[in-house]
Amino acid sequence: MAYKIDVKKCLKCGLCVTDCPEGAIVVDDTVTEDDGLTLYTVRIDPDKCTDCGVCVSHEWWCPAQAIYKV
Amino acid sequence: MDNTKYGKYIFEYDSKMFPKERRPVMAYMDNNLAKGSNFYLIHWIMPGFGMQKEWDFKFAGHPPHIHKDAELLFHIGTDPDNPMDLGAEVQMYLGPEMEEHRITRTCCIWIPPNFIHSPWKPISCHRPWIFMEFNQGPVHTEKSYRQILPREAREKMDWSMWPDEGYLR
Numbered sequence: 001m002a003y004k005i006d007v008k009k010c011l012k013c014g015l016c017v018t019d020c021p022e023g024a025i026v027v028d029d030t031v032t033e034d035d036g037l038t039l040y041t042v043r044i045d046p047d048k049c050t051d052c053g054v055c056v057s058h059e060w061w062c063p064a065q066a067i068y069k070v
Numbered sequence: 071m072d073n074t075k076y077g078k079y080i081f082e083y084d085s086k087m088f089p090k091e092r093r094p095v096m097a098y099m100d101n102n103l104a105k106g107s108n109f110y111l112i113h114w115i116m117p118g119f120g121m122q123k124e125w126d127f128k129f130a131g132h133p134p135h136i137h138k139d140a141e142l143l144f145h146i147g148t149d150p151d152n153p154m155d156l157g158a159e160v161q162m163y164l165g166p167e168m169e170e171h172r173i174t175r176t177c178c179i180w181i182p183p184n185f186i187h188s189p190w191k192p193i194s195c196h197r198p199w200i201f202m203e204f205n206q207g208p209v210h211t212e213k214s215y216r217q218i219l220p221r222e223a224r225e226k227m228d229w230s231m232w233p234d235e236g237y238l239r
Contacts, residue, residue: 011166014239063136
């Protein structure tokens with residue numbers, strides 16, 4: 001797998017899950033906070049990722065810039 | 071509505087159209103109002119608007135968020151003798167790191183698509199000025215990133231004022 005998610009940078013917004021064209025970014029855990037905000041713990045599924053590179057294709061694809069090429 | 075052929079292209083507004091807004095909105099346009107138009111929102115900022123404590127966003131200030139399309143935030147001063155002076159000070163935070171900026175001059179802030187920006191807060195104002203929000207897309211979209219705010223700030227907010235728009239998740 002050529003791409004990873006930096007868990008320290010990830011803001012758990014879940015945007016990448018809906019934006020990945022291959023559906024390769026999947027939710028491992030969902031937590032709803034007291035104020036109603038839902039946070040998603042996500043990972044890249046190596047079996048689905050095609051290394052297309054869309055997820056790092058421009059600076060703000062991930063608002064936290066948490067996805068990087070290994 | 072007049073009887074002319076092209077009068078339909080002239081839009082006038084009633085401030086009561088914007089009950090959710092906390093400032094006098096002067097003009098608004100999007101693809102729903104005029105097919106083919108991008109999103110535009112133009113309003114005044116008056117002295118006294120948004121002067122609040124550091125983390126009290128309740129009646130002013132816009133929490134961290136992104137848009138699907140690029141956004142341009144024009145801050146336009148109105149002093150005929152010194153038009154580049156905003157006549158106000160606005161606090162603006164940029165990026166997931168919440169880098170702080172102070173706006174005191176006429177300017178435009180360019181917000182790329184998906185770029186986290188705000189809180190945006192007027193912290194002083196001694197002359198009315200004009201604020202223009204242009205999105206380079208047909209309708210307004212917004213997704214909150216309030217998780218980057220300190221816990222005490224999040225607890226002070228009424229989050230029903232800031233719903234997400236146009237995002238699936």
